[in-house]
Amino acid sequence: MxxxxxxxxxxxxxxxxxxxxxxxxxxxxxxxxxxxxxxxxxxxxxxxxxxxxxxxxxxxxxxxxxxxxxxxxxxxxxxxxxxxxxxxxxxxxxxxxxxxxxxxxxxxxxxxxxxxxxxxxxxFIGYQTAWFALHRRTQLRGGETLLVHAAAGGVGSAAVQLGKAAGARVIGVVGGPEKAEYCRRLGADLVIDRHTDDFVPLVKEFTGGKGADVVFDPVGGDAYAGSTKCIAFEGRIVIIGFAGGTIPTPGLNHALIKNYSIIGLHWGLYKEYNRSVIEECHTELAALAASGAIAPxxxxxxxxxxxxxxxxxxxxxxxxxxxxxxx
Structure with a gap:
C-alpha cells in the first residue's frame, strides 16, 4: 500500500x-x-x-x-x-x-x-476538544459571551459551532478576510480580523464593557495577553494549546484582582482517566450533527x-x- x-x-x-x-x-x-x-x-x-x-x-x-x-x-x-x-x-x-x-x-x-x-x-479531535472545553471545563451557559481565538481553524471552528449550539453569543478572532468570511459562515455573532483590528476594545464594546465570559485559546502569546484585558468578572480562560509559538507566563496576581479562572485542557488525558466521558461526548456530538446544529x-x-x-x-x-x- x-x-x-x-x-x-x-x-x-x-x-x-x-x-x-x-x-x-x-x-x-x-x-x-x-x-x-x-x-x-x-x-x-x-x-x-x-x-x-x-x-x-x-x-x-x-x-x-x-x-x-x-x-x-x-x-x-x-x-x-x-x-x-x-x-x-x-x-x-x-x-x-x-x-x-x-x-x-x-x-x-x-x-x-x-x-x-x-x-x-x-x-472527532476538534469537536471533542471544544466540547470538553466548553461543557466540562468552563461550563459555558446560554446567554454568555464566548471569545474564540483562531476561530477559522480546526478546533476553533468547532468551538464556534458548539458555542452557538449552547446558546452563547460568539466572538471569533481570525487572521485575514478569507478566514473572517469562513467564520461568519460558521455562525459567529461578531468576527474580528486581528490583522486589521485590536480585538480587546471590540470585545469590550460588544459586551457593553463586561468582557467575555469564556475565552477559548488555542493560540497563546498575544492572544492570551489580550484576553486577560477583556475577560469578564468570574470569566474563564481555557488553554487549549500554543499554535502562536509562545507559551504565556500568566501573572496570577492579575487573575486574583480581576477574579477570573485560568483552566487547562489536555483532551487526550481523558483516554487514561475517564474514557467513558469520551463516549458520552461522541453521543452528544452525533446527536447535534443529526439535528443540523453542527457540521464540519x-x-x-x-x-x-x-x-x-x-x-x-x-x-x-x-x-x-x-x-x-x-x-
Whole structure:
C-alpha cells in the first residue's frame, strides 16, 4: 500500500515521503480500516517537526484522525464488523495518511450517518476538544459571551459551532478576510480580523464593557495577553494549546484582582482517566450533527497525493477551515 512517512524530523514539505509500505494486519482488539478521509491537524505539523507530546519511532506515518471502512477485525473485537464506517484515532506509527491503517477498538466510534466521509473524519479531535472545553471545563451557559481565538481553524471552528449550539453569543478572532468570511459562515455573532483590528476594545464594546465570559485559546502569546484585558468578572480562560509559538507566563496576581479562572485542557488525558466521558461526548456530538446544529465545514478536499503540501500550508497558517485528504 501507499503511505506518507517521515524518516527524519523537519518541516512537512521536506520530510514527508509518499512511498510503498507494508500492509498492516489487525492484531487482538484492533480494526484494519481502509482510509476514506483524513483531515489535516496541527499535531501532524508538530509530529513532523518532532515537537508533539507523542514521539513515534521513525519512520512513521502522521495523521491523527480519520473516517474509515472496517476491512477486518482482530481477535476479541465485538463492537464493529467488516463494512462498518468508523471515525477516531489510528495507531501511530501508522497514522491516517495511508491507504490502510490500524485502530484500537476502544479508539473507534461509529461515524454519524448524517455526515459524509470528509465531514465525519473532522468530527472527532476538534469537536471533542471544544466540547470538553466548553461543557466540562468552563461550563459555558446560554446567554454568555464566548471569545474564540483562531476561530477559522480546526478546533476553533468547532468551538464556534458548539458555542452557538449552547446558546452563547460568539466572538471569533481570525487572521485575514478569507478566514473572517469562513467564520461568519460558521455562525459567529461578531468576527474580528486581528490583522486589521485590536480585538480587546471590540470585545469590550460588544459586551457593553463586561468582557467575555469564556475565552477559548488555542493560540497563546498575544492572544492570551489580550484576553486577560477583556475577560469578564468570574470569566474563564481555557488553554487549549500554543499554535502562536509562545507559551504565556500568566501573572496570577492579575487573575486574583480581576477574579477570573485560568483552566487547562489536555483532551487526550481523558483516554487514561475517564474514557467513558469520551463516549458520552461522541453521543452528544452525533446527536447535534443529526439535528443540523453542527457540521464540519470542509474548505478543501484534496487527494492523498497532496498531503505534504496541505500539512505544510496548515503549519504556515495559510489554510482556511478544515482541509481533508480523500484517498
Amino acid at each position: 501507499k503511505a506518507w512517512r517521515v524518516h527524519e524530523l523537519g518541516e512537512p514539505r521536506d520530510v514527508l515521503r509518499f512511498e510503498e509500505a507494508d500492509d498492516p494486519v489487525a492484531g487482538p482488539g484492533q480494526l484494519l480500516v481502509r482510509t476514506l478521509a483524513a483531515p489535516a491537524n496541527f499535531p501532524d505539523v508538530l509530529l513532523c517537526r518532532g515537537k508533539y507530546q507523542v514521539k513515534p519511532s521513525l519512520p512513521f506515518a502522521p495523521g491523527v484522525e480519520l473516517c474509515g471502512e472496517v476491512v477486518s477485525v482482530g481477535e476479541g473485537v465485538t463492537r464493529f464488523s467488516v463494512g462498518d464506517r468508523v471515525i477516531g484515532n489510528p495507531n501511530l506509527p501508522l497514522g491516517a495518511f495511508a491507504e490502510h491503517t490500524l485502530m484500537d477498538e476502544v479508539n473507534a466510534f461509529a461515524a454519524p450517518a448524517s455526515l459524509d466521509d470528509a465531514e465525519a473524519s473532522a468530527l 465545514l470542509v474548505s478543501e478536499r484534496l487527494s492523498l497525493t497532496e498531503v505534504a503540501d496541505g500539512i505544510a500550508r496548515l503549519g504556515e497558517g495559510t489554510t482556511v477551515g478544515r482541509v481533508v485528504f480523500v484517498p
